Amino acid sequence: MKKIVFILVLIVMSLASVQAQRFIGYLSAGANFCQIEGDDVHGFYKVGVNAGPGVMLPLGRKQNMSISAELLYVQKGSYCPYKFDPFDTALYAPSMYEDVNRDIPFDPEVKCRMALDYIQIPVIFRYEDMRSGCFIGAGFAWSRLVRAKEVYNGFTRTTSVTSGTFRTSDWNILVDAGIRLYKNLTLNVRWEYSLVPIRMMDYNIGKYNSSGNFEVTNHWVGKMHNHVLTFRLTYFINEKFVKNTKTKNDGTRIGTPWVREIPDYDK
Numbered sequence: 001m002k003k004i005v006f007i008l009v010l011i012v013m014s015l016a017s018v019q020a021q022r023f024i025g026y027l028s029a030g031a032n033f034c035q036i037e038g039d040d041v042h043g044f045y046k047v048g049v050n051a052g053p054g055v056m057l058p059l060g061r062k063q064n065m066s067i068s069a070e071l072l073y074v075q076k077g078s079y080c081p082y083k084f085d086p087f088d089t090a091l092y093a094p095s096m097y098e099d100v101n102r103d104i105p106f107d108p109e110v111k112c113r114m115a116l117d118y119i120q121i122p123v124i125f126r127y128e129d130m131r132s133g134c135f136i137g138a139g140f141a142w143s144r145l146v147r148a149k150e151v152y153n154g155f156t157r158t159t160s161v162t163s164g165t166f167r168t169s170d171w172n173i174l175v176d177a178g179i180r181l182y183k184n185l186t187l188n189v190r191w192e193y194s195l196v197p198i199r200m201m202d203y204n205i206g207k208y209n210s211s212g213n214f215e216v217t218n219h220w221v222g223k224m225h226n227h228v229l230t231f232r233l234t235y236f237i238n239e240k241f242v243k244n245t246k247t248k249n250d251g252t253r254i255g256t257p258w259v260r261e262i263p264d265y266d267k
Helices: 002-018
Strands: 024-037 046-059 065-070 072-080 112-128 134-152 155-157 169-182 185-194 199-208 214-236 241-243 258-260
Touching: 046 112, 046 214, 072 214, 112 169, 134 185, 169 214
Parallel strands: 024 072
Antiparallel strands: 024 046, 024 214, 046 065, 046 072, 065 112, 072 112, 112 134, 134 155, 134 169, 169 185, 185 214, 199 214, 241 258
16 A cells, blocks of 8 residues: 555656646644544644645636645644553563563653654645635545654663554545635645554453562553544645635625635636
């Protein structure tokens, strides 16, 4: 499937070079609000970066359909906002702490944090209402893991890209929606979810008995999936706009003050 993504990106770039007058480049920057489904933390508490360039190719005579490809740096993961409680009677199995990095000091302020950084290539098909400036789209993305760090109950585990703890490839489906704020500037919201688990992890919850031995009271296998909500601004570099002259019979304007310049749009 990785080859399919690169083939689609090459197709978009090739079409853009052939029809250079229709090629639109853009830059995006915003924030990811993340959680990992399948771990023991719930809530979009992990905040990360979502930024990078993209290329869009409008399709059709009215150019209200488009296909786009992006090259993004994205930060995903999860975070528990509650502090570690050393007196909690329900503890993770001691084996979970065997791979902690003893060179990093214990941090009692952090109960759980996973930081996963990716280079991501989304391919998106989009429909835009040219007069209102609203758009909606859907697509998929391939992400390559470039950095991984994990803290559990104050201990930093020796998680890394090469450790094999997490999958290096993350395949995602996504839905994108937004509105044009002014001319070349848009605001969009994106929902994203992993198609395959990024990690399989055994959880053993239990407590110490009177003899000092650890007794497992609950066990399950967590299938972890990245789950992300993104809010970002996008600036289209070479997109041209003209005054919107469409009005109702009473003279009220239909849509936004500015619309994209499209040859033969009203024909």
